[in-house]
Amino acid sequence: MPRFKLTHQWASVGAVLLLIVLLAIPGILWRSQQLTDVRANYRSPMAPVFLVPGSSATQNRFNDLVKELNAKTKTKHSLLRVEVMTNGQLKMSGTIRPGDQRPFIVVGFEDRRDGTANILRQAQWFTIAFKALQQTYHFNHFSAMGHSNGGLVLTLFMERDLAATKAHAERLMTIASPFNLEEPNPQVDTPLFKQLVAGRQNLPQQLVVYSIAGTETYGGDGIVPFDSVDRGKYIFQKRVQHFTQITVTGADAKHAGLPENQQIVKLIRQDLLN
Template identity: 70%
Template sequence: MRHTNLHRLWAVLLLLVVLCLPGFWWQPHQEKIVRANYQSLMAPVFFVPGSSATQNRFNALVKELNRESPTTHSLLRVEVMTNGRLEYSGNLKQGDERPFIVVGFQNHRDGPVNVRKQAVWFATAFQALEKTYHFTHFSAMGHSNGGLVLTLFMEHDLAKTKTKIDRLMTIATPFNLEEQDAAVDTDLFKELSGDRTNLPRNATVYSIAGSKTFASDGIVPFDSVNRGKYIFQDQVKHFTQITVTGANANHADLPENQQIVALIRQDLLS
């Protein structure tokens, strides 16, 4: 009887060892897999203002977002100088998992040439912040040309980093610049749609348009914002277009528009 019991025990232990074998064989590759799947607790939200606006552009928006919010998001402002040097103001609170980082540029002038330069400067700032804070994923919001800066960054420089973008929200971003003629494609639009296959497949993108006069938000033509679909659709995981009308729907007021603040809370920060 005792003999049979020991046989049973050996059988169980043998099965245990057999089941452990794949684990021993897999272990040398474990670190690489853990690193690849690792998601930092911190997932900052980047804000990029449009042309003519500085890194202080979103102060009011951040205040508004922190109001009625269960946790206060800390705010770091970064200004990228034309020589690539970074100037910081504000600070990231320890333990803040969703800090806000506003990236502005010393040269914040309008025009496709400047926008392309700003995208490169954004990449410089991003890489420095990634190195400092060790985040592996993030979200971003760009107002007006800020959306172009972020889209260019996603197409050209994101793959060089070790991070993934969760969500992008562009507000009144003129993907075809201020071109009034819907039949004309600007060079920047051609570049954005030509390189769209570089966009990350797992991102969720929202494009918000303001509408004041049925055709534009006062500055950016509706058609130019609407062209976001030719860039993001079928490239990213989800692409949603939203049009906001009513009070504060003109181009400059959009970031403080209550409907858009609600959309940022709901779609970007939730």
């Protein structure tokens, strides 16, 4: 009976090979979708943290903050400072250390004046810097922190230009950002606030937002009224994945001192960098 036995061997091998082919079918059918899935889920090794200062502050605004953050975290992050000139040119100082996957990138502006028109222009300048940096460093996800009007610049960027860059915004922290500018009357909506609310549908749904308010008095941090910061909820709530509002009081709760406030430094480490 050797012939029968021989057939028997090959029948088993054939069965195993057939099973492999059967199990491979779903994979072959899925392949066309694989590329889309991989691209959608792909995250570059580098995910920078953008820091944007408020009006009248320069790209050196966060030097001390970064020094302090680096002293308190295990991995030291490099610091790149970018100044966007009014003609769209970029001036850079500092470097990103090779292999540093979470560098800080401070984006400041030559024209640092306050006011709606300039904030809108700064948002466009930020986009120019973002695109150039993206091309150089090949990142496709990032987090960001903005102090004062810097938070408005970042929010405007995310509403207007983020989608075109195909980058994923992960976390946004705004510190004392006046979403209704310095308007003291809660009944009045400034034009910029109206624009921010109108564009909220463009905010990425996966974004996690923290809005921090400082209160030196019951009404605000000395410059920005609490109500103006509080209005962030009309922009982010029910649109982004999580929106958390935090109020910080006590020492250093004045508007200009907030980025160095120990409570806030702790929040940055805990919520933005972790």
